[in-house]
Amino acid sequence: MPVTYDSECKAFLLTTPGMTYAMEVTPLGYLRSTHWGGVVNRAQDLAPRLLSLKETLAWNDKYDHAFSDSYNSTWQENAMLFEKQNEEIAPLSAYVFCEPGIKALFHDGTRDVVLKYHSHVIDKQENTETLAITLRDVYYPLKIELYYRIYDRLDIVDRWTVAVNEGKEDILLESLQSAAWHVPQGKEHRLSHMSGKWSGEYQIEHVWLTQSKVVLDNRSGISNHFATPWFALDYKGQAQEESGKVWFGALHWSGNWKIVAEVTQYNQTRVTGGINDFDSTWKLAANESFTTPIFTGGYSNAGFGKASRTLHDYVRDHLSPKPFASETQLPIVYNCWGVFEFDINIEQQIKLAKVAADIGCEVFMVDDGWFSTRDDDTSGLGDWWCSPTKFPNGLKPLIDAVKSYGMTFGLWVEPEMVNERSELFAKHPEWTIYFPARERTTGRNQLVLNFGRQDVQDWAIDWLDRLLTENDIDWLKWDMNRYFTEPGWPDMPGDRQREIWIRYVHGLYKVFAEVRRKHPHVKISNCASGGGRVEFGLAKYTDRQSLSDNGDGLDFQKIWWGFTQFMPPRLPGSYFNNAQANGINGRGVPFSYNLSKGFFGQMYVGSNFFKSDPEEIRQTTEAIVLYKKVRHIIAGGDMYRLVSPYENPLISVMYAAKDKNQALLLILTHSMQFYNLLPAIKLQGLDPDALYKVGDLGTYSGAGLMEKGLAFRYEADYDSRVIYIEKCG
Numbered sequence: 001m002p003v004t005y006d007s008e009c010k011a012f013l014l015t016t017p018g019m020t021y022a023m024e025v026t027p028l029g030y031l032r033s034t035h036w037g038g039v040v041n042r043a044q045d046l047a048p049r050l051l052s053l054k055e056t057l058a059w060n061d062k063y064d065h066a067f068s069d070s071y072n073s074t075w076q077e078n079a080m081l082f083e084k085q086n087e088e089i090a091p092l093s094a095y096v097f098c099e100p101g102i103k104a105l106f107h108d109g110t111r112d113v114v115l116k117y118h119s120h121v122i123d124k125q126e127n128t129e130t131l132a133i134t135l136r137d138v139y140y141p142l143k144i145e146l147y148y149r150i151y152d153r154l155d156i157v158d159r160w161t162v163a164v165n166e167g168k169e170d171i172l173l174e175s176l177q178s179a180a181w182h183v184p185q186g187k188e189h190r191l192s193h194m195s196g197k198w199s200g201e202y203q204i205e206h207v208w209l210t211q212s213k214v215v216l217d218n219r220s221g222i223s224n225h226f227a228t229p230w231f232a233l234d235y236k237g238q239a240q241e242e243s244g245k246v247w248f249g250a251l252h253w254s255g256n257w258k259i260v261a262e263v264t265q266y267n268q269t270r271v272t273g274g275i276n277d278f279d280s281t282w283k284l285a286a287n288e289s290f291t292t293p294i295f296t297g298g299y300s301n302a303g304f305g306k307a308s309r310t311l312h313d314y315v316r317d318h319l320s321p322k323p324f325a326s327e328t329q330l331p332i333v334y335n336c337w338g339v340f341e342f343d344i345n346i347e348q349q350i351k352l353a354k355v356a357a358d359i360g361c362e363v364f365m366v367d368d369g370w371f372s373t374r375d376d377d378t379s380g381l382g383d384w385w386c387s388p389t390k391f392p393n394g395l396k397p398l399i400d401a402v403k404s405y406g407m408t409f410g411l412w413v414e415p416e417m418v419n420e421r422s423e424l425f426a427k428h429p430e431w432t433i434y435f436p437a438r439e440r441t442t443g444r445n446q447l448v449l450n451f452g453r454q455d456v457q458d459w460a461i462d463w464l465d466r467l468l469t470e471n472d473i474d475w476l477k478w479d480m481n482r483y484f485t486e487p488g489w490p491d492m493p494g495d496r497q498r499e500i501w502i503r504y505v506h507g508l509y510k511v512f513a514e515v516r517r518k519h520p521h522v523k524i525s526n527c528a529s530g531g532g533r534v535e536f537g538l539a540k541y542t543d544r545q546s547l548s549d550n551g552d553g554l555d556f557q558k559i560w561w562g563f564t565q566f567m568p569p570r571l572p573g574s575y576f577n578n579a580q581a582n583g584i585n586g587r588g589v590p591f592s593y594n595l596s597k598g599f600f601g602q603m604y605v606g607s608n609f610f611k612s613d614p615e616e617i618r619q620t621t622e623a624i625v626l627y628k629k630v631r632h633i634i635a636g637g638d639m640y641r642l643v644s645p646y647e648n649p650l651i652s653v654m655y656a657a658k659d660k661n662q663a664l665l666l667i668l669t670h671s672m673q674f675y676n677l678l679p680a681i682k683l684q685g686l687d688p689d690a691l692y693k694v695g696d697l698g699t700y701s702g703a704g705l706m707e708k709g710l711a712f713r714y715e716a717d718y719d720s721r722v723i724y725i726e727k728c729g
């Protein structure tokens with residue numbers, strides 16, 4: 001896992017087991033990308049030049065300033081143009097016509113940044129190496145540090161950028177992107193990304209790039225349901241699920257973000273990404289610095305499947321909070337929101353908890369509706385005390401009951417929100433995001449508290465700390481149920497007004513970090529109207545993830561396919577209940593199908609036990625017993641997406657333990673027609689030379705299962721299979 005610097009070629013090579021990321025300092029001092037792809041060990045192999053090296057260096061001897069008077073010949077222009085091709089982070093300056101990575105306004109009105117290599121440092125730790133390259137503007141006191149971190153076992157590089165104002169005058173940052181990625185030259189790359197909406201998250205889209213720009217972005221304040229900060233590129237669409245080269249990336253940012261994929265006039269495909277510069281600036285005062293979020297990039301030589309597994313391992317091993325990230329006993333959560341919504345009370349909750357415990361659930365989660373006047377969504381947010389009518393003696397009697405049944409206890413909160421009908425809003429109307437002369441637009445009857453404000457952060461940390469200190473709570477479900485509107489911060493000076501988008505996210509991270517620091521044993525489940533804030537920024541602070549508010553059995557298939565492109569299946573709740581039909585599409589599916597769905601991630605039970613018959617309880621209990629036997633494979637194994645719901649009337653996914661001794665095969669089908677015999681499902685990730693017992697279907701070799709596969713006859717509309725596979729020879 002070395003980071004090396006070749007002083008003769010002035011080249012940096014970052015090499016992981018299957019990937020090299022390389023850059024060079026050009027003769028004029030610019031830093032530019034030379035390779036991102038399979039392993040190349042020699043710097044000499046990575047320096048294709050327009051001019052011969054000798055020619056360029058000779059010219060460079062005579063020419064020591066990019067903006068000297070002699071800068072006028074076509075030859076020099078061409079050289080400079082070439083030198084500024086593929087700059088690692090392209091500032092808006094001469095001959096940069098692509099998406100800029102840095103836009104700055106200096107005190108004298110100059111809006112041009114010229115960055116040249118200054119120095120570098122390599123920091124070697126046990127499992128990581130980090131390269132920091134310092135660039136400096138050739139005239140103004142602006143220092144830019146580019147960071148690159150690689151990991152010993154992953155074909156991943158984390159990149160981020162730091163801007164430092166080393167002068168006395170303010171610098172206005174109009175854009176500071178985390179990274180620009182250059183894939184091998186060629187304009188016919190296919191861009192894969194995700195779009196969506198509430199209850200229809202992570203829908204995969206493909207765009208053929210042409211000489212133009214494709215902008216993926218989000219402007220709603222939170223990373224939202226409409227777009228996911230993830231991309232993948234493959235040349236001419238040649239990559240498949242388990243074959244072909246794929247370049248991919250995911251941003252760690254929970255606010256407005258932007259990822260621009262473009263093809264330049266030289267057929268160079270590049271992707272620039274970071275905090276969205278839309279309606280956003282940052283004043284960098286003397287001696288201040290600004291650090292961008294991380295943009296993780298990776299390379300797979302074995303399709304989208306390997307790309308996903310790389311990101312899954314990355315999240316589990318390097319992002320998710322410890323120690324839960326490595327726990328293999330994924331907890332089975334019970335939460336009755338889907339069937340009772342706000343209509344909850346102490347007696348009912350205790351009864352539900354008893355049944356939940358009897359059937360094997362391990363976390364009893366109380367959702368929205370437990371506090372102040374919260375009988376519906378029109379009031380109560382901001383007033384975080386127990387409802388005197390629903391829980392007259394506080395939460396303690398319920399928590400005691402839950403614990404006596406052997407479960408842990410979780411509680412829903414939505415700290416970033418306030419209802420106008422609340423004591424908090426009456427006291428602090430100035431705490432929301434608003435423009436004084438505009439009506440405040442509500443979403444789900446609520447307003448957004450400005451988490452950029454120090455007083456709001458202190459308030460949130462204080463009540464969350466008290467809640468967790470006074471009650472024996474093991475889990476928080478942290479929800480967020482609207483987007484930003486009227487993004488004003490009247491108390492902020494005019495030239496800092498547009499910092500609100502960024503300051504909000506910094507404040508949010510601070511509150512998360514403080515709560516975790518003060519209560520390290522409390523786990524946090526991330527939710528934003530289902531899957532609204534699913535990205536690596538919050539993954540760092542949260543232990544579990546809501547997948548979607550959509551529990552529909554059919555919609556689930558595509559939602560799952562998209563989610564697992566970048567997020568590990570160990571994180572999301574995989575929900576089922578016993579309602580006759582799902583609320584989103586009014587679709588009913590067999591209960592056995594619902595139970596099978598529970599095996600895809602963290603099993604998440606939401607049934608109304610008051611309507612359960614003994615047979616349903618028996619089936620649920622049986623499913624939970626099996627889940628407990630196999631959950632370590634979901635938690636710590638490798639996931640293979642075997643059959644795509646985009647191409648077939650079914651989804652099939654399998655999990656294989658890293659030691660290849662056990663596996664779990666999952667299939668959900670729909671709409672069988674014409675006596676279709678669907679192709680056999682070919683398994684992955686097994687030992688070809690070993691024998692496996694496949695559920696009660698028989699014993700097969702790993703080679704047979706992977707080469708020939710398993711053929712099933714599926715029935716009618718919603719058929720499903722959950723098959724445990726174990727090595728037996």
Ligand code: DGJ
Binds near residue numbers: 527529546549
């Ligand atoms: C939206 C979430 O996605 C749901 O699971 C539930 O917690 C509701 N909010 C509660 O208001």
